[in-house]
Amino acid sequence: MxxxxxxxxxxxxxxxxxxxxxxGSKSITNRALLLAALAKGTSRLSGALKSDDTRHMSVALRQMGVIIDEPDDTTFVVVGSGKLQLPAQPLFLGNAGTAMRFLTAAVATVQGTVVLDGDDYMQKRPIGPLLATLGQNGIQVDSPTGCPPVTVHGVGKVQAKRFEIDGGLSSQYVSALLMLAACGEAAIEVALTGKDIGARGYVDLTLDCMRAFGAQVEVVDDTTWRVAPTGYTAHDYLIExxxxxxxxxxxxxxxxxxxxxxxxxxxxxxxxxxxxxxxxxxxxxxxxxxxxxxxxxxxxxxxxxxxxxxxxxxxxxxxxxxxxxxxxxxxxxxxxxxxxxxxxxxxxxxxxxxxxxxxxxxxxxxxxxxxxxxxxxxxxxxxxxxxxxxxxxxxxxxxxxxxxxxxxxxxxxxxxxx
Missing domain, CATH: 3.65.10.10 (Enolpyruvate transferase domain)
Structure with a gap:
């Protein structure tokens, strides 16, 4: 209402x-928060945005065992163990689209069942293409409506070889899979099935952020990326x-x-x-x-x-x-x-x-x-x-x-x- x-x-x-x-940039802040959380060690994110969307992301990460301090209005200090822990209750993400899409993929690395939910508006926002891709790669996901709430049954590791996704509806699906891919057991290809992508510039933003946190991404062609199984390394990052x-x-x-x-x-x-x-x-x-x-x-x-x-x-x-x-x-x-x-x-x-x-x-x-x-x-x-x-x-x-x-x-x- x-x-x-x-x-x-x-x-x-x-x-x-x-x-x-x-x-600070919402898009970059939420990417950097997630990558710092997946990294082992301490990352200092400067120039960050403190708003509803980034609060939903940081609260959810804290629920999964990540230590996040906020020494001032534009800084997050993130201490990660290199692995997200099973949260005690569902992750509530309000109407934060980046947090919902990125975390739906990321919690596939958790050992156990994670529920991600949002407000009334979020429950009308489609996430079906992302869920379909995860499901095709042995990650069990449930969403009766094709919108949140989403239940992800993680097995603690990602054994996919190739994620195929139609990025036409949202580039956030592509970014979510790319960030997850670095956590794989082996190299993972992320490939677009359609010729269109929601906003390619945001995928470039994701790749820049991933590389800053130690990921190795090879551009195979216009519609395919190969991500090495490096995981992420803590990094001090300035957000524009x-x-x-x-x-x-x-x-x-x-x-x-x-x-x-x-x-x-x-x-x-x-x-x-x-x-x-x-x-x-x-x-x-x-x-x-x-x-x-x-x-x-x-x-x-x-x-x-x-x-x-x-x-x-x-x-x-x-x-x-x-x-x-x-x-x-x-x-x-x-x-x-x-x-x-x-x-x-x-x-x-x-x-x-x-x-x-x-x-x-x-x-x-x-x-x-x-x-x-x-x-x-x-x-x-x-x-x-x-x-x-x-x-x-x-x-x-x-x-x-x-x-x-x-x-x-x-x-x-x-x-x-x-």
């Missing part, structure tokens, strides 16, 4: 200028800022004609969503077609920005957005049409944003249903920078990845009323 609480953003009517440090979080600040900057220093240049990010900056920089003359598959978490930002563009924008290849924290294609469509009927239409998995620069300076009586989705809340706050009267439900849901988001906007002089 969405909370009854709302936040209304008052258009500042002045350029937003200032300095904001985005939080979150590129998806940066997109809101980049968009706020161009929408208001301001200058927001986030402390890192777009080209210095390794995360795929940083590519969105090239599209944001074109505003108010964004390209007519934006392909969403390789920068999925940036699409909500770009879709709201497109509402104020000079010309319409079509967003394509959005199938993955329908299986995120909510159906983001529908949520974006509904929210934009709350601001002005006809502003957005859906054709298949494409979202068409009609674009109307004359929207800026108008007022409306829009109530945005965020579906408890952090990205829907954060992107519609951008619309509130230009249009008055936009109320955003459940503002606290931003805690999933960016707990300080509203404080960051406030620090730039944006007035918020709750």
């Amino acid at each position: 969405s909370s009854q609480k709302t936040v209304t953003v008052t258009p500042p009517n002045v350029p937003l200028n200032g300095k904001v440090a985005p939080p 800022p979150d590129a998806s979080a940066a997109t809101y600040l980049w968009a706020a900057e161009v929408l208001t004609g301001g200058r927001i220093d986030i402390g890192v240049a777009a080209q210095d990010f390794t995360q795929p969503d940083a590519k969105a900056q090239e599209v944001i920089a074109q505003f108010p003359n964004m390209q007519a077609i934006v392909v969403g598959s390789q920068m999925q978490d940036a699409i909500p930002t770009l879709a709201v920005l497109a509402a104020f563009n000079n010309t319409p924008v079509r967003f394509t290849e959005l199938a993955n957005l329908r299986v995120k924290e909510c159906d983001r294609v529908q949520a974006l469509h509904d929210g934009l049409n709350e601001i002005r009927p006809g502003l957005a239409t859906i054709e298949g998995d494409d979202l068409l944003v009609a674009a109307d620069p004359a929207l800026a300076g108008t007022s409306c009586n829009a109530l945005i249903d965020t579906h408890a989705d952090h990205r829907i809340a954060m992107c519609f706050a951008l619309a509130g920078l230009k249009v008055s009267g936009i109320k955003i439900q459940d503002p606290d849901c931003v805690a999933k990845t960016y707990p300080e988001y509203w404080k960051a906007l406030g620090s730039l002089g944006v007035q918020l009323s709750y």
Whole structure:
């Protein structure tokens, strides 16, 4: 259920200028936490994100015998024994997709039965392709609905030779198997069965992180990797800022004609969503077609920005957005049409944003249903920078990845009323 609480953003009517440090990358933090937990020894993860998603991951790892200290707001010190222990109760992962998918694979290394569950939203998020691949490799898994809760019957070792997975629905399945593969008894190949992959840039992120923790991965071809049975070695790792979080600040900057220093240049990010900056920089003359598959978490930002563009924008290849924290294609469509009927239409998995620069300076009586989705809340706050009267439900849901988001906007002089 969405909370009854709302936040209304008052258009500042002045350029937003200032300095904001985005939080650490959620994607990298959750990868590094898992790999440090699977490693033998002590790893220090600096620049990490502390949010709901990373808390779910760290709590689950602690349940499996991993020692995790948090000496400050951006550091995890992880002490692993090289093996995850059988948890005493089910792992509850909220709506943290990375934690659910990565741990479903990783707990195959546990000796015994592990149950992984989440909230109502998580119980609608598909995980079937990952379970099918594990099942084909002698790892017994049960999920009556093809969504969590999932039961994994681990035998303490991984004897697979080859994981085949269709990565079209989510690159997280591919990343989960790659990270598990280094824990094999012998070398394991991970191969894509379809030609598409949800977001290849995230697989590259996984491989970089694995290699930092001592994994040896050979790229066999475009769709196959061979992972040596090295396990993982403890490593001190610096996590870069979150590129998806940066997109809101980049968009706020161009929408208001301001200058927001986030402390890192777009080209210095390794995360795929940083590519969105090239599209944001074109505003108010964004390209007519934006392909969403390789920068999925940036699409909500770009879709709201497109509402104020000079010309319409079509967003394509959005199938993955329908299986995120909510159906983001529908949520974006509904929210934009709350601001002005006809502003957005859906054709298949494409979202068409009609674009109307004359929207800026108008007022409306829009109530945005965020579906408890952090990205829907954060992107519609951008619309509130230009249009008055936009109320955003459940503002606290931003805690999933960016707990300080509203404080960051406030620090730039944006007035918020709750």
